Amino acid sequence: MTELHLLENIHPDKDSQASFDALVGIDEQKRLLLDELVALLAPERLVKWEHRHHPKGIALAHRWKKATPLVLLSGEVGCGKTALAMAVGTPLAQELDRRIVVLETPSDLRGWGHVGEMSARITDAFRQARQRAKEIGAGLMVIDEADDVATARAQMQAHHEDRAGLNVLIKQIDHLARAKDPLAVLIITNRHAVLDPAVRRRTALHLTFARPDAKGREAVFVHLLAGVKVTPQRIRELVIASDRANTPFSYSDLIDRLARSVLREAQRRDAPVSIDLFLECLSTLEPSPLMAERP
Secondary structure (H helix, E strand, O other), X not given: OOOOOOEEEEEOOHHHHHHHHOOOOOHHHHHHHHHHHHHHHOOHHHHHHHHHHOOOOOHHHHHHHOOOOEEEEEEOOOOOHHHHHHHOHHHHHHHHOOOEEEEEOOOOOOOXXXXXXXXXXXXXXXHHHHHHHHHHOOEEEEEXXXXXXXXXXXXXXXXXXXXXXXXXXXXXXXXXXXXXXXXXXXXXXXXXXXXXXXXHHOOOEEEEEOOOOHHHHHHHHHHHOOOOOOXXXXXXXXXXXXXOOOOOOOHHHHHHHHHHHHHHHHHHHOOOOOHHHHHHHHHOOOOOOOHHHOO
């Protein structure tokens, strides 16, 4: 059995802060995730607030204290889920005034189908994450493509290893909640509907990510054109030109594919970046397929 290695990054980190700041158009998800992680990893703040405003206690706060340190990020491909999960450690570290270790599970977390392998690897991932979180101060464990290990038991066609692995995942999450270790788990999926109800039921927060609307696209273009002299009217031209009713552009379509196309053309022509060049490149750019369109 291959040894399990978690990819690790310590926060605060200058590059991660820059990545967090560059995630435009998803301000609400950023705020909610940061607020929830602060609540999960610094529960003493809620206790102080309760004592100050409700010295006799309130049921609402009692329910909050029992929350499982599990957050679900779901939605369309290319809309910032993983990027946010990997970058949030730095603003979280600054808010809590302590170091945060972000640990990403490998793509082969489930293993290769050997008897008991998936369960053992999930157990080891949680063991390593709890240990490193205690050593550093606090931690986040990111499980990307979580449907690979948390698919609903009803869809598993009674495959024993999948069921056993899912049961272990649920038990580890429950143990984390009881032990009060300074660790929260972020699970990411493009298909939250296939996750087992027991996993979804335990989430303290479920954030959904969609392709950008007009307001989101405007935020993207303002960000991309920082340093270029443009007017609000010309930004509006881009917003209108990037409207695709049937298959909208994803954030990565605009931030990665369109931006690179513009830069390539500007350099090839030895010309400055302009709104006209953006519009020209945009006219030939096709949105990435929606998940429902994928084979």
